[in-house]
Amino acid sequence: xxxxxxxxxxxxxxxxxxxxxxxxxxxxxxxxxxxxxxxxxxxxxxxxxxxxxxxxxxxxxxxxxxxxxxxxxxxxxxxxxxxxxxxxxxxxxxxxxxxxxxxxxxxxxxxxxxxxxxxxxxxxxxxxxxxxxxxxxxxxxxxxxxxxxxxxxxxxxxxxxxxxxxxxxxxxxxxxxxxxxxxxxxxxxxxxxxxxxxxxxxxxxxxxxxxxxxxxxxxxxxxxxxxxxxxxxxxxxxxxxxxxxxxxxxxxxxxxxxxxxxxxxxxxxxxxxxxxxxxxxxxxxxxxxxxxxxxxxxxxxxxxxxxxxxxxxxxxxxxxxxxxxxxxxxxxxxxxxxxxxxxxxxxxxxxxxxxxxxxxxxxxxxxxxxxxxxxxxxxxxxxxxxxxxxxxxxxxxxxxxxxxxxxxxxxxxxxxxxxxxxxxxxxxxxxxxxxxxxxxxxxxxxxxxxxxxxxxxxxxxxxxxxxxxxxxxxxxxxxxxxxxxxxxxxxxxxxxxxxxxxxx
Numbered sequence: 205x206x207x208x209x210x211x212x213x214x215x216x217x218x219x220x221x222x223x224x225x226x227x228x229x230x231x232x233x234x235x236x237x238x239x240x241x242x243x244x245x246x247x248x249x250x251x252x253x254x255x256x257x258x259x260x261x262x263x264x265x266x267x268x269x270x271x272x273x274x275x276x277x278x279x280x281x282x283x284x285x286x287x288x289x290x291x292x293x294x295x296x297x298x299x300x301x302x303x304x305x306x307x308x309x310x311x312x313x314x315x316x317x318x319x320x321x322x323x324x325x326x327x328x329x330x331x332x333x334x335x336x337x338x339x340x341x342x343x344x345x346x347x348x349x350x351x352x353x354x355x356x357x358x359x360x361x362x363x364x365x366x367x368x369x370x371x372x373x374x375x376x377x378x379x380x381x382x383x384x385x386x387x388x389x390x391x392x393x394x395x396x397x398x399x400x401x402x403x404x405x406x407x408x409x410x411x412x413x414x415x416x417x418x419x420x421x422x423x424x425x426x427x428x429x430x431x432x433x434x435x436x437x438x439x440x441x442x443x444x445x446x447x448x449x450x451x452x453x454x455x456x457x458x459x460x461x462x463x464x465x466x467x468x469x470x471x472x473x474x475x476x477x478x479x480x481x482x483x484x485x486x487x488x489x490x491x492x493x494x495x496x497x498x499x500x501x502x503x504x505x506x507x508x509x510x511x512x513x514x515x516x517x518x519x520x521x522x523x524x525x526x527x528x529x530x531x532x533x534x535x536x537x538x539x540x541x542x543x544x545x546x547x548x549x550x551x552x553x554x555x556x557x558x559x560x561x562x563x564x565x566x567x568x569x570x571x572x573x574x575x576x577x578x579x580x581x582x583x584x585x586x587x588x589x590x591x592x593x594x595x596x597x598x599x600x601x602x603x604x605x606x607x608x609x610x611x612x613x614x615x616x617x618x619x620x621x622x623x624x625x626x627x628x629x630x631x632x633x634x635x636x637x638x639x640x641x642x643x644x645x646x647x648x649x650x651x652x653x654x655x656x657x658x659x660x661x662x663x664x665x666x667x668x669x670x671x672x673x674x675x676x677x678x679x680x681x682x683x684x685x686x687x688x689x690x691x692x693x694x695x696x697x698x699x700x701x702x703x704x705x706x707x708x
Contacts (some may be wrong), residue, residue, distance in 0.1 A: 213240035216402045217371055221270035224257050231257040232268070235428045237421050242402045245391060246413045248446055249423035251605030251638060255406055257605035258423070259373055262404075263295045264288040270368070275371075292370030295376055296360050298633055300547070304349035308658060311348055312363045334362040338560055339388045352378040353543070354496045361389070365396065371688050372396060373404045375702070379632050383663070383696065385496065390416055408539070409662070410439050454640060456647040461488030465522065466655035467507075467538070467624050471515035475502040477679040481598060484624070484655045487644060489671030490543050490661040499679035500659045501543055504626045507657075508533045508540050520624065534563065541610070541618030543628040543659075546632070549613040552602030556594050557583040559601050563620030586615035590645060607638025614645065625649065628659045643669060663692050677701035 210495050217239040224232040232254045239245050249255050260266035261273065264285040280495060283291070302311050308628050309324070309331040326652055327613040331344035347681040348356060357380050364372060374393070378386045393416060397403050405417060413420060429445045457685050465486040472487040477499040484490050503512045507518060509527025509647050520536055527533040530540065550559050560583045561568060568579050583597040590611045601612055610630070616627060627646065631639045646669065652658055660666050662695045666673060673690050675683040675698040683698035 209662060211486070213242050213467070214240040215239070216276060217275040218272075219258070219261070220272040220274065222258070222261060222268045222273070224261065224268045226562070227258045227441065230426045231529075232261070233425070233426045235426075237428055237431055239402050239404060240419075241370070242397055243401050244397050244405050244416050244420040246417035246420040247406045248413065248420055248442060249424070250446055251607050251634065252425075253423040253446070254422055254426040256375075257422060257426075259295060259297075259375060259404075259406070262288065262371070262373065268439060272440075280641075289367070293373065294364040294367050294369035294371070296364050297371040297376060298376045298379070300356050302348045302359060302363075304347065305588070307344065308342055308346050308351070308359055309344035311359055312366055314363070330366070331362065336367060336390055337365075340385065345415050352474065357381060357524055358385070358406060365392070369401060371402045372374045372394065373406075375406045376408070376633055377405075378407065378409065379629075380387055380395055381496070381661075383495070383661075384581045386412075399640060400696050407633075408639070410442070411664070412611060413442070424448060434508075435556065453581060454643070458489075458643050458671070459487070459651055460672050461650065462486045462653070465519070466516075468519040468520065468522075469507070469518040472503075472513065472518060472610050474514040475499075475506045475511035477503050477506060477676075480698055481516075481678075482674050482681065482684060485656055486623075487654050488671045489650050489656045489658055489669055491666045491673040492657060492676065492701050493666055493673050494676035497678070498676040498699065500676055501628055502679070503660060503676070504540060504542075504628055504657070507626065508538065531607070534620050534622060537622045538570060538624045538626070539620060539622035540626045541617060541630060545606075545609055546611050550601050550609055550616070551599060552609075555600055556587065556592065556604075556612055557597040560586050560597075562616045582616075582619055587620060588679050590615050591641060604640065607634045607641060610634060610642060611645070614642075618649075623653070624655045624657075626657045626659070629661065629667060630658060631660075631662065662693070666690075666695070667692065676700050 215238045220236050222232050222235045247255050255485055265284040265285040266289060273283060297650060303314065304396045312331045312334065313327050328344045335342050337362065342355055342358060348359065353358065354441065357377065361377060378389055381389060393403055406476055407413060417434045419431060420434050420442060421431040422442060424446060457562050462485055462648040464484050464486045466486045468483050469480050472480045480503060492500050506513060509532055510530050525536055546552060557580060561579045564582060565574060568574050568582065587594065587597055592611045592615065593608050595601055632640065632643050646656060659668060667690055670690065671687055672679065673685045675695055677699055678701065683700060685694065
C-alpha cells in the first residue's frame with residue numbers, strides 16, 4: 205500500500221499501472237506513483253529493483269508494455285525522448301552523456317541554439333553564470349576530455365539546468381563529488397525545487413535521502429512497495445521495504461591486522477603526488493581520504509605502474525619493485541578494483557566466465573590452448589565464493605546488477621593470484637544490500653591475510669571499514685590516523701590542509 209500526501213503540491217507527473225517485461229524478467233509490474241511540483245522525490249531500491257526502467261520510461265528511452273504516463277493533463281501510453289524533453293523532462297544519468305572533444309560551454313548548450321550561426325561568446329557567458337550558481341570554478345573553454353570525473357558530473361548538472369526543466373531526474377549525481385561539492389549540489393537542488401521543479405533523486409546513500417528529499421518511493425523486484433514522507437520514516441524502515449528483510453550490522457566485525465608489512469611506499473612522488481610514505485600491513489584495510497584533486501586515484505595508478513614514478517621507492521613484501529605497467533604489478537601480486545568498473549574493470553559484453561579467467565590465463569593453459577574445464581571450474585569457484593548472482597557463468601556481465609559486476613571485477617583480481625588489493629570507490633553506485641556483501645567480502649579477504657588499500661569518498665564507509673586512514677591534500681600526506689582517532693571532523697580538517705596529523 206502507498207502512503208502519499210496529496211494535499212500540498214500539484215501533481216506534475218503520474219505513472220499509472222506501468223508494466224515492462226523483458227525475456228524472463230519483469231522489470232516493472234503495475235507500478236503507480238505520483239510526483240509533485242516543487243518536491244525532491246527520492247527513488248530507492250536495490251540494483252535490479254526497476255529504478256532504471258522507471259526512469260527510462262519517463263524519459264522515453266523505454267516503451268512500457270502497458271499503463272499510462274501522465275504529464276500534467278496530457279496522458280500517454282509511451283513517449284519518445286524528444287517528446288519527453290518538450291514536456292520538460294531532463295535526465296542526468298550515471299553514465300556521462302558528454303562529447304569529450306567539445307568544450308564545456310558547447311556541451312552545456314549542445315542542441316540548444318537555433319539558426320546557422322552559433323554565438324560562442326553568449327554560450328561562454330551563460331555557462332559561466334551556471335557554474336557560478338553551482339559555486340564551482342570550471343573554465344567553459346576547457347575540453348570535456350580534460351576534466352576530472354567530478355567536474356564532468358558538474359557539467360552534466362549545468363547542462364540539465366540550462367534547459368530549465370519541469371522534471372529533473374538525477375541518477376546518483378553525488379557519486380563522484382567531494383563533500384564540499386555535494387553541499388553545493390544540495391543547495392542547487394533545493395533552489396530548483398523551490399522554483400517549482402520536481403526533482404526525482406536516485407541515490408544509494410541514506411544520509412542524502414534524509415538530508416534532501418521530501419518524499420521517498422521504494423521499489424522492490426519491479427513493484428512499487430510504498431511512497432512515504434521522508435520525515436515520517438527512518439533508515440531501518442526504508443531498508444526493510446527495499447530488501448524485504450532486516451539487514452545485519454552494516455560493517456562486519458574485524459580482527460586486528462598483523463604488523464607484517466605487505467606494501468611500503470617510501471617518499472613516493474609522481475602523477476601529482478609528492479613524498480608519500482606509508483606502510484600497508486597484511487590483514488589491514490587502510491583507508492585513503494581526501495577531497496577531489498587530493499591525489500587518491502593518482503596514487504593508485506602510480507603504485508600500479510600506470511603512471512611514471514619520479515622518485516621514491518615501492519617495496520612489496522620487503523623487496524623493492526618498479527612497475528612500468530599494470531600488467532607487471534598484477535603479475536607481482538598487486539590488483540586494482542578501479543573507480544570506473546564499467547570502463548576499466550570489466551568487459552561488459554563478455555560472459556562472467558571470460559571476465560574472471562582473463563587475468564589467470566597463464567595458469568589455465570593446456571597443451572592445446574586454454575583448458576576449458578579448468579577455466580569453467582575457476583569461474584564457478586569464484587561465483588560461489590563471492591556469491592555472484594547470475595543465471596550462469598555464461599551470462600553477459602553487462603546484464604548483471606552493479607553489485608554483481610563489482611564482484612566479477614574482484615573475482616578477476618583474485619583469480620590472478622594477487623595478495624595486495626587496491627579498491628577505488630568499492631561501493632559506488634551499489635545498493636545497500638550489495639554494499640553489505642562487498643564489505644563482508646573485504647573483511648573476509650583481510651582475515652585471510654590480504655592487504656587492502658581502500659580509496660573512498662564515502663565518510664561512513666571510511667570510518668566503518670578502515671583500520672587506519674591515510675589523508676591526502678593536494679598530493680601530499682597530511683595525516684595517518686589510527687582507528688581510535690578517526691572522526692569525520694578530524695579527517696576533513698586534514699583533508700582541507702588546515703593541519704598536519706602524521707601519526708601511526
